Amino acid sequence: MPETSLSALAAQLAARQISSRELAQAYLDRIAALNPAINAFITVDAEKTLLEAAAADALIAAGQAGPLTGVPIAHKDIFCTDGWLTTCGSKMLHNFVAPYDAHVIRRFKAAGMPSLGKTNMDEFAMGSSNETSYFGAVKNPWNPAYVPGGSSGGAAACVAARMAPAATGTDTGGSIRQPAALCGITGLKPTYGLVSRFGMIAFASSLDQAGPMAPSAEDCALLLNVMTGFDPNDSTSLAREKEDYTRDLDKPLAGLRVGLPREFFAEGLNSEVAAAVQAAVAELKKLGATPVDISLANSRLAIPVYYVLAPAEASSNLSRFDGVRYGYRAPEYGNLDDMYSKTRAQGFGAEVKRRILIGAYVLSHGYYDAYYLQAQKIRRLIADDFSEAFKVCDVILGPTAPGTAFKLGEKSGDPVEMYLNDLYTIPANLAGLPGMSLPCGFDAQGLPIGLQLVGNYFSEAKMLNVAHQYQRATDWHARAPEGLK
Amino acid sequence: MKWETVIGLEVHTQLATRSKIFSGSSTAFGAAPNTQASAVDIALPGVLPVLNRGAVECAIKFGLAIGATLNRVNVFDRKSYFYPDLPKGYQISQLAKPIVEGGALNIVVGDTERTIRLTRAHMEEDAGKSLHEDFHGMTGIDLNRAGTPLLEIVSEPEMRSSAEAVAYARALHTLVTWIGICDGNMQEGSFRVDANVSVRPVGQVELGTRREIKNLNSFRFLQQAIDYEVRWQIETLEDGGRIEQATVLFDPDRGETRMMRSKEEAHDYRYFPDPDLLPVKLDEDWIEAVRATLPELPVAMQARFQQDYGVSAYDAAVLTGSRALADYFETAAQACSQGKLAANWVMGELSAALNKAELDIASSPVSAAQLGTLIARIQDGTLSGKLAKQVFEGLWEGAGEVDAIIEARGLKQMSDAGELEKIVDAVLAANPKSVEEFRAGKDKAFNALVGQVMKASRGKANPAQVNELLKARLQ
């Protein structure tokens, strides 16, 4: 498989050097060869993929191709896809063939991009290691003894292993950025409301946002052009002018003010990660940027706030999984309540059940003010910190995760230890701000290190500009794991 | 001990929108099961709600009609509980910031007029239906109704008898149908009443413990259920028992309420603001535009009927029992310029005939214009009241227009004095005994003579004229 960017693939397709079918087949072959070891895909359906590729070839032949027509992409199994098994990584939906397309899927179909399949994920996007999937853990392509991160672990792993040129992900507390960091790829969570949530199985509605995952920032910009846009079916979708996210990629960085939040470089950060991130800051300085010391004082409360708000919304969002209209139903039960309780006890995994219980508790009678309301107020304080920070800087920079990939099973027994992995990514979700992760080095064991950028609302083009300039000066993003042939 | 009854009502009105509150499914009643349940209505994974403007406008109309406060920013919350007719496991409703707060409604019970204050009215979605016919020992779920927009209207606990509660429910029913936000069809569940009932010793300030009677779908059941419940509560207290807060159901066959769940079993609904929906903003221009679409309201119309047509307060209240009835009356009254007479006919002959035929005013075989013409013919002396009733029967049967019926059936009142004199003389000659008795002081005999004259004229003689002539002859 050649190292090719989305723009290069698109150019080859346009020049008829390769057909979409040939390209799709090449990736399907690679998936067939590598997926048994990596487990990045839950569903692959070559026949469907090739049909879509053939349709893309027809568009190209008819001169009706868009910028990415014919380029295949893998979709996180959280997006409902008409006629495809859509499991959300859960036994609860192990048999759910979606009868409609998510808005994001519709956009990629309209762009003529064939689907390579549905990628593995933490169950209902709850996890930071991809170990909570009912369909088994995903392995990190850089070292299969390690986790790929989560919840979009299958997406990150399939891109890192070059089983797909790009993938969609979703990010509620870091689920695009953290696996992107752990797998050495680029991933972007847009401003809340830019990408429609319609058809994306909800985890925490006020935080969930879909975004692109690919080797480079330029790839992500092209994908973002496809994904974003107003959708009347999502009340939280923002009606804004369509942007071209590639427009500022080549701008020089002279005069750029890069905010470095003190709190993101404090206790708890792995020293190798800290060093790689500092090296990236030095690189940006060479490109003309100025570092600015900033404080996000309330971000230390992001994890407590998140573990009230996200489970509260999740406990409610997951109430629809009751064994009545679709999905899993317990094989044996007595009365109605017994059917509900057994279906949900058997259909959900341990982490999902834990979060449902936390959510039910913080919303229950007598606890609402102390937990839910208090969390919403601190959420405001966290967002206010960012507004203050953006008065003195253009983009905020820090580590994506406190460390590199950890071993499978290393943290799965301790939920709190696992939750701390999202320390730096959660604040952007709470504020609704765009965030991205890009590779900035490797640790001593050869595992990738991720650099996080957080921008102001709707500043995706600026962030992609910074990331692209950094990637022109470095080659971390171009490296792929060896030994996967 | 003397007891006082305290009643507050919660009424669920289905809003008369074409589509559901959060989806584009039809709200039409009676479709085959689940054929009007879209992806959003059955809560497929990933679907999202988008609010129907029409439902909000219905709520605005109601708020304006009862003089309530419209919350310029109102918020939807999720109310969580598991039930198979509730596909999401939560109902989208409004708790902390409902669209309507306050307002009042006037009711009339007997001769007394009272004002009942409202607490609030909020928008929410209806649930589906559970069908308990036996499907291999299972219950069937139809989600066609799921997502139908509701306005839940909550009163203050200000009613003191079942009669007041019924009067309030009727006034509310009139209002919501009047302003066109609800079709009012109680059999189809468009207007459902929950009654919170408690009793307390007369003079006691604090309220007694209440029990909530759920889902009453007729005014008669509302009355029966409250009457039973009040009796039961008083008996329980007088026997030294205590009332436990509870939700009860009314069994119309046995005329009793029975326990559904106690307070201990009460749900913990875990309300929180729905993150899929944003706060709803009502701007002034929108409110004013909606206000402009409101018809004249019953209270204003009652005052105008008294003023313009000289009808009594009671009659005005009856005539504004529905917008169709009020429109009918006004058309008839204007056609004959006889408000009081028109009121008597509408409330008398017409209502009786409609009741007997089990028809409502909208499907009356006699049009308002026809009734107006009929009354005009009484007024100009063409018809006596008795003849008019015969013409009315003709109209009811569809025998044609008023004048054509009078002509065809020869019902014109006799106006030729000479002809009438001849008949009177003939009657006097044929009934010497009655003449004698009258002269001996028996007033009854006079009435017998009047009857004979009317009979001889085949009802067409003018009764006043007959009286006059007879008296003149017998003096």
Added chain:
Amino acid sequence: MSLDSDDVKRIARLARIETSDAEAQATQAQLNSIFDLIAAMQAVDTRDVSPMAHAQEVYQRLRDDVVTETDRHAAFQAIAPAVANGLYLVPKVIE
């Protein structure tokens, strides 16, 4: 703040998740460690702070009152656990 095993049973019942006594005990320990993490939030003075429910300060968009959906019950019920006569079937509901 600490949950006992009765609390766990109560919320598991609210959430309709069958939980044995043994499971409740194991869950209790995990939930308490999570609530210890959450407790950091309680010390913050938020008296004058308005709660933030949404990332953007925007109001609800409204849909015109038109019917846009068609009957898809056959497709929807093809993936249902139990149906008959167009109805979803559940264990007998007693009211």
